[in-house]
Amino acid sequence: MKQAFRIAALAAAIGFSGPALAGLAYVSNEKDNTLSVIDTDTHEVVDTIEVGARPRGILLSKDYTKLYICASDDDTVQVLDLATRKIIDTLPSGEDPEQFALHPNNKHLYIANEDDAIVTVVDVTNKDVLAQIDVGVEPEGMAVSPDGKWAVNTSETSSMLHWINTETFEIEKNTVVGQRPRHVEFTKDSKIAWASAEIGGTVHIFDVETIEEIKQIDFQIRGVPQDRVQPVGIELTSDGKYAFVALGPSNHVAVVDAQTYEVLDYLLVGARVWQLDLDKDEKFLYTTNGVSGDVSVIDVEDMKVIKSIKVGRYPWGVVIDPTS
Amino acid sequence: MNLKGRLLIASALWGWLLAPTSAMALDVTIGYIHWVPDQGPVLSNVTPEPEDAGLRGAELGIADNNATGRFLDQNYTLESVIANDADGAMAALDGMLESGVDLLVTRVPADTLQAMAKQAGDRALLFNAGARDDGLRIRECQPNVLHTIPSYAMLTDALGQWLSMRRWKEVFLITGPTDQDKAWADAFRRSSKRFGLDIIADKPWTFDSDLRRTASKELPVFTQAGDYDAVVVADVRGDFGEYVPFNTWLPRPVVGTQGMGPEAWHRVVEAWGAAQLQNRFRELAGREMNSEDYAAWAAIRSIGTSVTTLSDAGHSEIHDHLFSGDFQLAAFKGRKLTYRPWNGQLRQPIPLVHPQGLVATPPLEGFLHPETELDTLGYDKPESDCQIH
Numbered sequence: 001m002k003q004a005f006r007i008a009a010l011a012a013a014i015g016f017s018g019p020a021l022a023g024l025a026y027v028s029n030e031k032d033n034t035l036s037v038i039d040t041d042t043h044e045v046v047d048t049i050e051v052g053a054r055p056r057g058i059l060l061s062k063d064y065t066k067l068y069i070c071a072s073d074d075d076t077v078q079v080l081d082l083a084t085r086k087i088i089d090t091l092p093s094g095e096d097p098e099q100f101a102l103h104p105n106n107k108h109l110y111i112a113n114e115d116d117a118i119v120t121v122v123d124v125t126n127k128d129v130l131a132q133i134d135v136g137v138e139p140e141g142m143a144v145s146p147d148g149k150w151a152v153n154t155s156e157t158s159s160m161l162h163w164i165n166t167e168t169f170e171i172e173k174n175t176v177v178g179q180r181p182r183h184v185e186f187t188k189d190s191k192i193a194w195a196s197a198e199i200g201g202t203v204h205i206f207d208v209e210t211i212e213e214i215k216q217i218d219f220q221i222r223g224v225p226q227d228r229v230q231p232v233g234i235e236l237t238s239d240g241k242y243a244f245v246a247l248g249p250s251n252h253v254a255v256v257d258a259q260t261y262e263v264l265d266y267l268l269v270g271a272r273v274w275q276l277d278l279d280k281d282e283k284f285l286y287t288t289n290g291v292s293g294d295v296s297v298i299d300v301e302d303m304k305v306i307k308s309i310k311v312g313r314y315p316w317g318v319v320i321d322p323t324s
Numbered sequence: 325m326n327l328k329g330r331l332l333i334a335s336a337l338w339g340w341l342l343a344p345t346s347a348m349a350l351d352v353t354i355g356y357i358h359w360v361p362d363q364g365p366v367l368s369n370v371t372p373e374p375e376d377a378g379l380r381g382a383e384l385g386i387a388d389n390n391a392t393g394r395f396l397d398q399n400y401t402l403e404s405v406i407a408n409d410a411d412g413a414m415a416a417l418d419g420m421l422e423s424g425v426d427l428l429v430t431r432v433p434a435d436t437l438q439a440m441a442k443q444a445g446d447r448a449l450l451f452n453a454g455a456r457d458d459g460l461r462i463r464e465c466q467p468n469v470l471h472t473i474p475s476y477a478m479l480t481d482a483l484g485q486w487l488s489m490r491r492w493k494e495v496f497l498i499t500g501p502t503d504q505d506k507a508w509a510d511a512f513r514r515s516s517k518r519f520g521l522d523i524i525a526d527k528p529w530t531f532d533s534d535l536r537r538t539a540s541k542e543l544p545v546f547t548q549a550g551d552y553d554a555v556v557v558a559d560v561r562g563d564f565g566e567y568v569p570f571n572t573w574l575p576r577p578v579v580g581t582q583g584m585g586p587e588a589w590h591r592v593v594e595a596w597g598a599a600q601l602q603n604r605f606r607e608l609a610g611r612e613m614n615s616e617d618y619a620a621w622a623a624i625r626s627i628g629t630s631v632t633t634l635s636d637a638g639h640s641e642i643h644d645h646l647f648s649g650d651f652q653l654a655a656f657k658g659r660k661l662t663y664r665p666w667n668g669q670l671r672q673p674i675p676l677v678h679p680q681g682l683v684a685t686p687p688l689e690g691f692l693h694p695e696t697e698l699d700t701l702g703y704d705k706p707e708s709d710c711q712i713h
Contacts, residue, residue, distance in 0.1 A: 096603075115603050117391055137391040138600050156597060157625075157654065158392035159632065174395040176632060179654040180597075199654035225697055227659035249658065 023279050025286050025320040026067055027295055028055035029312025035069070035080070036295075036311040038286070040279045040320060043297050043307050049085050052078050057099035057142075058317040061124075062106040067319070068124075070097040070111070077111060077122070082321065092129055094120035099183075101142040101151065103166060110151045110164070112139035119153050119162070121169055131169035135162045143184035143193070145208065152193060154181035161195055163211055173211045178202040183275075185234040185243075187258075194243060196231035203231050203245055205261060217245075217256060221266050224250045233275035237282050237300070244285055244298075246273040253287055253296075255303055267305055269296035274315075280322035288315040349397040352389075352637045354624055355420040355428040356382045356404040359413040359436060360454070368566040373614075378431035378453055379404055380609040381617030385624025387608065389631075398631055400624075410436045414443065421447055426639040429453050429623045431616055434460055441466040449639040451623030454616060456504075458511060461667045462703050465710035470646065470668040472626070473619035476511035478702035479586035482674035482686035483556075483579060484515030485700070489688050492553035492577075496525045498546075498568065500559040505529075508581060509558040523556075525549040529564055543571035556580040584678040589618030592682045593675050598656040622655050622670060626663075629653055647713050658685065659698075665713040666705050671698035 023040035033055060037047040052071025055078075059068050067080040070093070077097055079089040093100075094113035097120075101110045108130065111120045119139055121131040136158025144151045144166065151164040159181060163173040178200020185194045186208070193206040205215040219229045230248030236258060237243075243256040249272045255265040270289025278285050278300070285298040289308075295315060297307040358378055374380075382402055389400040403425055405416035413432050417440050420428065426447060430437055431454030438460075441450055445468070452460065452471045461475050487493065495516070499509040516523050531542060547555060547568075555572050557580040559565030565582030572578065579585055591602060591612035601621075605613040613621075630642045630651060645651055652660035657673045664671060676683045687697040699705070 096600075114600055136395060137388050137604075138597065155392075157388055158395070159629075159654070160392065160395060162395075171395075176396075179629070179652050179660060199652060199660045201660070227696065227698075230659075 023320060023322070025277070025279070025295075025318055026058060027286075027288060027311050027315045028058045028069065028317045030054055030056055030290070030314035030316040032312035032314070034312050035067075036315070037085075038295065038309060038311075040284060040286075043284075043309055045309060045311060047085065048312070049080070051080070051087065052076060056316045057097070058319055059100065059102055060319055060321060062102065062104065064321055064323045068100065068102070068109065070100060072096050072098055072114070077109070079124075091122050091124060091127055092120075093122065094118055094129075094132065098140055099142045101144040103144050103151070104146060104148045108144075108166070110142050110144060110153070112142045112153055114138050114140060117155070119151070119164065121151075133162075133164060133169055133171065135171070136160050136174075141181060141183040141195070143186055145186045145190040145193070146188055147190040149190065150186075150193075150208065152184045152195075154184060154195060156180045156182065156198075159197070159200075161206075175206070175211060175213065177204045177213070178216075182232045183234050185236055187236060187240065188238055194234045194236070196234055196245060198230045198232055198248060201226065201229050201231065203234070203256075215261050217261050217263065219245070219247060219250075219254055219263060219266075221247070221250055221252050224252070232273070233287075235276045235278055235285065237278065239282075242300075244276055246276050246287055248272055248274070249291075251289075253285075253298065265303055267298055267303065269298070269305055270294045270308055275317050277318045277320050279320045286318050286320060288318045290314050290316065348635060350393075350399065350631065350635070350637050352393075352398060352400045352427070352627070352631060353425050354382075354386065354400065354402055354627060355416075355425040356402055356620065357407065357413050357416045357420075357428060357430045357432060357440075358405065358454075359407040359410065359432045361433060363561040366561055366563040368562050368564065370566070373562075374611055376609070377614050378616040378620045379406070380605070380611075381453075381613065381620035382429055382624055384605050384608050384613075384617070385621040385628070388604075388621075388625060389628030392628060392632060396632060396635070398637075400628065402624075407432075410439070414439060417443060427451075427627055427637075427642070429620050431620065437469065438464060438466070441469045444468060446640070449643050451620075451626070453619035453623050457507060458703065461669050462708040462710060465667045465708075465712050467668075467712040468643070470623070470626070470663055470670065472622040472670045473615065474586075474588050474672060474674060475669065475702050476508050477514060478669075478672075478674060479588075480508065480512040480515040481518065481701045482586040482676060483512070484519035484521060485686045485688045485691050486676055486684050487521055487554060487579070488519035489684075489690070493520060494522045494524050494552045496527075496547055496549055496552040496555045496572075496576075497523050498527055498529055498555065498557050498559075498565075500529045500561075500563055500565070502561060504560040505558045505581075508560055512556060512558060512580070524552050529559070531564070539567040539571050543568060544573045547571075547573040549573070552576060554579050555583075557582045584676060584683055586674045586676055586686075588615035588672070588674070589613055590615070590675055590677040590682075592677050592680065593656070594682075596656050596658040601656050622653065622661070622672075625655065626651075626653055626670075661698075662696075664699070664705070667703075667708055667710040668712060669702065671696065671701075673698065674701060 136155025178197025
């Protein structure tokens with residue numbers, strides 16, 4: 001590992017002087033209280049950073065200088081400085097933060113507090129708690145639309161999406177979806193929202209303007225019992241062509257046509273695939289596989305899994321820094 | 325009608341702030357009737373069973389239902405009765421039916437449940453969250469009764485699958501004196517045939533001395549036999565079973581009702597979001613959630629999930645929905661749970677646990693079923709005389 005780190009450091013050093021800059025992926029390891037740092041050119045782990053207890057959701061600041069980490073069992077959101085890889089601050093998060101989303105203004109952080117049935121909104125610049133919004137049981141997924149108008153929270157046990165107006169911090173609409181909704185992803189133009197329902201086994205497509213469901217996607221994988229097909233993470237390509245849906249203990253990622261909502265393929269990855277992220281060129285898709293403790297790398301052009309990378313125990317979230 | 329389905333004028337606050345999707349306000353009252361016969365004195369009285377097991381799970385179910393219901397203008401209340409005897413439980417049922425409560429969760433013995441089901445007839449829907457008896461699932465099924473607690477056969481099949489998977493196929497069975505112990509052991513004998521286990525010794529527990537003084541002397545002799553891979557204990561109330569581990573003739577693991585065994589729920593279950601359910605329960609009850617709590621919670625969540633979908637709380641509408649194929653319960657066991665149409669049993673994975681950890685969660689990989697692997701646990705459709713749907 002030390003060796004790998006040296007090589008990476010070298011690569012980074014070279015990178016600074018030329019265009020061959022290594023991309024970096026950050027993976028939160030829920031049961032190791034660490035982040036694994038992966039070089040996305042070599043697909044090797046180059047560093048492991050100790051963080052707070054039970055790290056789950058992670059996200060990058062809009063200027064890509066900081067990484068925010070939900071340290072669920074420490075009841076806090078930690079701020080990691082990416083240049084030094086040190087925790088430089090903590091934010092008040094409410095109890096048991098699991099997932100969060102940053103408003104495009106780079107200030108308002110929406111945090112789902114799973115144990116308290118609350119969404120907390122924190123201003124990351126001065127740590128003010130701007131609002132605490134009552135939502136359903138076990139709030140989990142959080143997303144803010146790229147145009148900044150909507151924050152959507154999923155409550156797992158209530159099986160609802162709560163549509164929060166980001167001006168007023170009030171819920172404007174509640175939409176019932178399949179059982180145990182986990183994740184919401186907006187299209188780049190903020191017109192369509194995708195929501196996964198883990199136990200329902202479905203993905204629900206919403207028209208954002210009307211907040212009406214326009215389509216439900218079902219999944220069937222040959223040889224996998226239907227109740228093992230459990231959609232969690234969703235990632236959309238920016239060209240609007242594809243959606244990737246992590247299907248949990250079915251150990252597959254679905255490739256969906258993002259225009260017709262037709263399922264094109266199922267790719268076999270590690271055990272209990274949770275979250276996923278694309279690298280900056282959208283050439284590779286990284287998936288976290290909770291049970292097998294690794295990250296699968298999917299070549300997007302060939303739609304093939306090309307590698308699995310061993311990380312810490314129960315890898316949960318993954319983000320790839322597009323500037324590194 | 326318990327749920328009056330009254331059309332309330334949506335309260336200005338909730339209606340305006342939360343914009344409920346349904347204009348129809350629903351008040352849903354769910355009854356909970358609890359009667360557990362005295363278990364008699366037990367030798368192993370170190371950790372007594374909580375007396376409110378079941379009730380606290382029901383309370384959490386109501387809280388979870390309300391947390392969802394407030395966005396939909398649905399309000400749930402629990403009416404609970406802890407009865408002192410079977411007559412008290414029957415009287416509680418009459419009282420609830422009288423006042424229009426038609427959704428009921430019970431933790432009562434099988435014969436009381438049968439009497440209640442007959443008494444209620446088509447006036448109410450009952451959820452059995454206490455009686456594990458297999459007879460209720462294979463012979464004496466009632467169309468108005470659903471079972472959220474797993475049957476003895478489901479529990480012992482989970483253990484049987486695991487013993488078979490480990491290839492610990494030769495077992496020494498010890499059965500306690502109570503009817504429950506015998507029912508558990510009968511279920512295990514059936515499981516042993518299903519999963520190719522060999523019960524090389526099948527001995528009833530007859531000793532009446534206090535094992536705390538003499539366990540180390542008595543049990544080694546009692547468990548003398550040829551070779552065996554594991555000792556299986558059937559001691560449902562926890563009388564002598566805790567003294568079996570480490571006191572067997574051969575150095576073998578102890579499984580069953582003590583040592584490592586099958587449970588509907590246990591505090592060590594934490595995957596699939598279960599950690600959050602455990603936290604909520606601990607906060608509410610100040611103790612750990614057990615199988616009876618889980619069964620009562622699952623019953624009330626089944627009602628809540630149905631009402632959310634239907635925007636209706638009539639007991640016959642809920643009943644039809646539960647068997648419609650549209651119903652699915654997210655219940656922290658890693659997959660959606662549904663009810664078996666022939667006998668009303670909630671299908672569910674069964675955690676195998678020891679006091680400090682989870683060992684496995686059957687159905688295990690490789691035990692196949694044409695419909696759902698969950699039906700490899702307990703009496704399957706062709707093995708049951710019941711056909712309530």
